[in-house]
Amino acid sequence: MKALKLLSVVLLVLCAISASAQQKETIKLDTVTYGKNAAVGKYAEIRGMKMYYEVYGKGEPLLIIHGNGGSIKDFRYQIPYFAKKYQVILADSRAQGKSNNDKDTLSYEMLSDDLNALLDKLNIKNANVIGWSDGGIEGLLLAMRNPDKVKMLAVTGANLWPDSTAVYPYIQDYILKQNVFGADSVKRMKNPTRKIKDQLLLLHLLSYEPHIKTGDLHKIACPTLVIGGDHDVIQAEHTMLIAKNIPKSYLWILPNSGHSTPIYYRDTFNQVIGDFFSKPYRKIENWDVLK
Template sequence: MKNSIKQLLLLFAILLFGISSAQVEMNFKFDTPYGKNQTVGKYAEINETKIYYEAYGKGEPLLLIHGNGGNIESMGNQIDYFKTKYRVIIADNRGHGKSELKTDSLTYAQITKDWDGLVNYLKLDSINIIGWSDGGIVGLKMGISGKSKINKIVAMGANLRPDSTAVNSWAVKSVMKSKKMVQSKIQEQDTTQDWNLQNQLLGLLGDQPNIPTKDLSKIKAKVLIIAGDEDIIRNKHSLEIYNNIPKAQLCIMPGETHFTPASNPELFNTIVNKFLSEPFKRPSSDWTKW
């Protein structure tokens, strides 16, 4: 049982909280206390839930959406870099950080609705989005819903399905094993951790999302699909997403993982900044059309 619990905690550390593993070292040391910054932190009542958010910089609004089990601090490397170029807005997703959960069945649809609600609350006319992992999924879903006017979306390590056609099989098996462990702790009425919350977070990873590929054609924004060549997401799945979005670019970063926004922020931020700052292009190598 002790080994199983260690495996569970390691899963949450790596997949959810973005803590460094033996192979991937990440930076989460910042001069600004992101996620706990009392000088800028605020709450918004969105969909009957208190959502905590922080904003930095001036200019065109740029939403940063963190991954499963993460929080505002998880994307501190992106806040540091982009706050000098944009009005960066980042929130703790529902059930994460300082934001309330207020549900027994957390879904990407609900988190997407919360973000669209925050855009409306802040009266943002047009936005850009950088979403990491679950944040990338939410970014794509916001593009599909069309409720917010979006100029560009960067989706890092996003997937449309939770199965092994989209996610590497080792990750699928690990999540399934951890779900069983958490559910057993709930049945035992263990109170050492908030197992209900962790069960819902694992439910996001193991049972969701379920986005039909054809829905990607609804996205009007320009999109950068980005992933590491050793990502949790299969390379062919990132290619599938790219191929089905009308205005998209694809970047598979060599020698990189799912955690590049924190393990190699210089590379990630440079690629993303180029996409956001330059006019969108999707040229063709087909010389027969020139």
């Protein structure tokens, strides 16, 4: 039980660790409806698992992807906004939320392929996509591996690799230490539960993945909005590198912001992404830089 509590705490801390120390706003969490909505919640049997998902609104499909250790409820501030115009699709990723897992390893490619399978299950040919943190990584991979599925993409707090050139060293060091401690704790257990195994897999994912080459980003054909906080756990230079290597990209670095852009800057976050989805991509070259 001690190891389970530790792993749970680590994942929760990592989800919120980059929130700016200057932020004084009290957030009222809606943990009752989103992610636990019996009226719309369903399970899709795909790729050997039961993936829990919810759909809100009508219109053009919009897939929203949560981060490591998160769930559908993390987008409580995005769902009502985007459901006014879009068919908003959200799922608990494998081994997270209410979705199960039948594997002994996890990779971002696996999670991305799960989402692709869910879109197929729902007969959705393509969708706009929003991804936060690990969900941003999965969004990038979805657009690379299935370019026909992603119409427009917005990612915030994503990284291409797990070392200190992408993630701030103190974050990387903390994650690696907790991964080693958690692995040692689980090894001493006689019969660790599936939940404990999954939490360790998620921590391992944070520690040692992804491994995306900048050249791979050239495969992303859709317009992409690359987002980061200027005090994100992902270094701003790395966020800029991602944007630079996507052919049709815009870059948005939020000032005085950490990793939790969809929460602390929810109104601006929603509006800017909504505007991005509603307009054609503008190619900027030569003297267009003055406009």
